[in-house]
Amino acid sequence: MSGGPGVEVTVYVPADSAARSVGADRVAAEVRRAAAAAGRAVRIVRTGSRGMAWLEPLVEVETLRGRIGYGPVRPGEVAGLVDEGLLDGEGDSLGPVEALPWLCDQRRVTFARVGVVDPRDPDSYLEHGGLTGLRRALEVGPEQVLEGMTASGVRGRGGAGFPAGVKWRTVAAAEGDLKFVCANADEGDSGTFADRMIMEGDPFQLLEGMTIAGLAVGASEGYVYVRSEYPDAVATLRAAITAARERGWLGPDVLGSGFGFDVEVRVGAGAYICGEETAMLESLEGKRGMVRAKPPIPALSGLFGRPTVVNNVLTLCAATSVLADGADAYQELGTGRSRGTQVFQLGGNIARGGIVEAPFGVTLRDLVEGYGGGTRSGRPVRAVQVGGPLGAYLPVERLDLPMDYEAFAEAGAMLGHGGVVVFDDTVDMAHQARFAMEFCAAESCGKCTPCRVGAVRGVETIDKVIAGTDVDDNLALLDDLCELMTDGSLCAMGGLTPLPVRSAVSHFGEDFLDRDRTPHTTRELSP
Template sequence: MTVKIYIPLDSGSVALGADDVAKAIAAEAIKRGEDVQIVRNGSFGMYWLEPMVEVETSRGRLAYGPVAVEDVDSLFDAGFLGGGEHKRFLGHTQDIPFLKAQTRLTFQRCGIIDPVSLDDYRANDGLKGLENALRMTSEDIVKAVTDSGLRGRGGAGFPTGIKWNTVRQAPGDQKYIVCNADEGDSGTFADRMIMEGEPFVLIEGMIIAGLATGATKGYVYTRSEYPDAIRIMNEAIEVARANKLLGPKVLGSDYAFDMEVRMGAGAYVCGEETSLLNSMEGKRGVVRAKPPLPALEGFMGRPTVVNNVISLCSVPVILEKGAEYYRDFGMGRSRGTIPIQIAGNVKHGGLYETAFGLTLGEIVDQIGGGTASGRPVKAVQVGGPLGAYFPQELFDTPFDYEAFAKADGLIGHAGVVVFDDSVDMMKQARFAMEFCAIESCGKCTPCRIGSTRGTEVVDKIARGEDPEMQKELLADLCETMKFGSLCALGGFTPYPVMSALTHFPDDFKPHALDIAAE
């Protein structure tokens, strides 16, 4: 009998050697005359266990990890094809505590299925949300999404249903659904993981968004740094077309929807929605002033929904199980689940989907298991390069849009980057300014000039040139950038800078910064 073996194709797993492990297992199986079928699945997001190899046995799916090429021989010796005992044995995949404690709604199939098998997707309740949506009016679809409390998972947290309703009511013979997959924030990889591990849920979410708003064309704008995600998305789109999920008659209905993937070109600012639209139109990725809102004048001047990957991927489950089901998770005005990405210097790095409301301390210490280096945690940056640094004293902050705003931070795309006590917070503040200077689109002065001046001011503090006055100047500059910038790049760069200055004042005593000459 053929034994099914799952080895992730996720680029995080591949970066840790999954391709080599897959090759070694295939070769060894041939050598030993074992009948195996290797399925390249998505990752469950437990990167300290990657490459994680699973075997389908009579006892269910059993996991081994992290597996290196050197382990392959002994795995066969130990009879891993039948679930044999081995030093890498992890037991039932679904019983691994990190996975078991999660609430996986958006990522429910990621890791379980073959990413480009529509049959696998359907067999695991895929397309049920779309089938329901096809029986509903556009108003009812928008109402379900509004009632679910879903807010934009890209960072801004704007209610998805309200955005959709604006596009639905906007006049126009051509409307667009644009998926913002320009996941440039350091510490985030949820978009990449789901595009590589479960692309059909994004396709389904985009079709539903089209049904709700009257849009017939969709674009996924993603990063050139994600070649694997692009390849898998394109493959899934082809499969969807061949199976009439995309095309002039979606699942045999009178509704048409098609989509394609567009690749960015290494500009961080293109994650900002208006700059993304300019980039898609073939222009410089410069930010547009709002109004007009993209919902009314977006791609090619037409009404356009611009939603983050995770927002769109959360829609199918809402339409499948109902708005109440989704809304019942979470706290306050943050409803549903959020895929938290735990990264950086952390023992158990990976993706953890859960209802809003865990404290930062629970995420870092309990789920993440503390630092990888074994040293004490000094700072945690939440929300990417524009997010604030949190000290241990703020570890009781619950993961919730409003609670983070109250603590002068932001959830952003829910990336959590852990730093141990070797980090120099003045250097991190300088980096935030430097990054803003590198990535600024140049449209508005506070961002374009402020970021360069900010780097210089930090350098002056480091050199001890009237540091107290320079710190005041830095705070003043941050104020200007925060309120005077057109978009979040210049507007939010003050978060990491000011949080570093406020929470780690000792690091801002004059000292040499460990920065190599550029």
């Protein structure tokens, strides 16, 4: 028991958009009503999400035993739970949330505060270790920051895995009185939502990481390019920026150091290609999101032609840990040349989806069968797509693949932004291959022909295969087309679309050759 009437109880209800999509706002309102009806004083804190999506809405109550969890709490269930003692941590609970094995087994670094703190409250950020990295950076100066980032081995989390320290050093060394830091938060890959959850659940961490980057390279302005499909992330980030300016964490004199840095949020407009860094820069400049030819690299000629750091949200967040805990602590995690933790995102047809932050090297099976608990439908897993719409489809036989950049590259796949999408045995892989081409056709910026035209021809060719027309010839043609797109496209959009297509054909050939097999229409999912 943590108290009786008169003692204020703190109740945490996520305001994360995934939790809201299954009724978290209504649950929060019901907690307020039920507490009032019971004559109890409550303080409701809207947090980010712990990343246990299947338990959302997850309600937590502060008690002497820690935060006791209840979930999933569906709208309409709160009054009953309060009657059974929810406000005292009694009744049918999950127990202390931080003791749940699913969370305990993880190594939360970037996500340590997400779901725990009030994302809009700067004091909450400070109480949980916020600004330690930035303070250290201001103390040791740019050269030491660059050294630390290089020594830590942090690699870009957007997908390409380029060493962040090398990129920062290039920008730092570039001539220019005006430099920029751009956070790429155009997280368009289906199956990825880690950037969104950071922005909604711990936005100050991103601002801190950007400020560290600005200090290291000599940049004075930062932009966060957030996709318009993430309105909650935009709102939370903007609130955090306002609070950070009020505290002097951003502005002309960051923490009284004399260093000036400010951040602005820019919203995308529904174009997947703007997740490609040069298309993002074009979009930030107010142009069509057309990919630029490289060189020049953005580090030397980026936003408005100025030297620019372009990093993924998670990469910039990693900088705060590297500075706060030291490069060695970061180096100790991971495997081979993939250092630190990676934030894996489990989605699609999965029983326990959400965020698994673990050192590189955890296997796909650990994620899909261990943390994920198999499919939501209860049917066997048939395919797993890793790395978004441009990532390979892997069959169950490949589930023992360790999750690191090199192992994936060797297997002809890519880790990308860490998204893992699970499909059960009702999936039609010819349909998925067709979709990959359809998606490329819809989202191509149109600048280069292999992508713009190749994707359309790809859809047509797969349609012929599906219809059973000259299947062998058309599969050969498709393979030719894939080779041309891979070799001839300007960026990853056209260059990697063949990855899901070819992996579907090579691992699931029966779906292309034998179209008479059981139709894929029987699909039963629990609500």
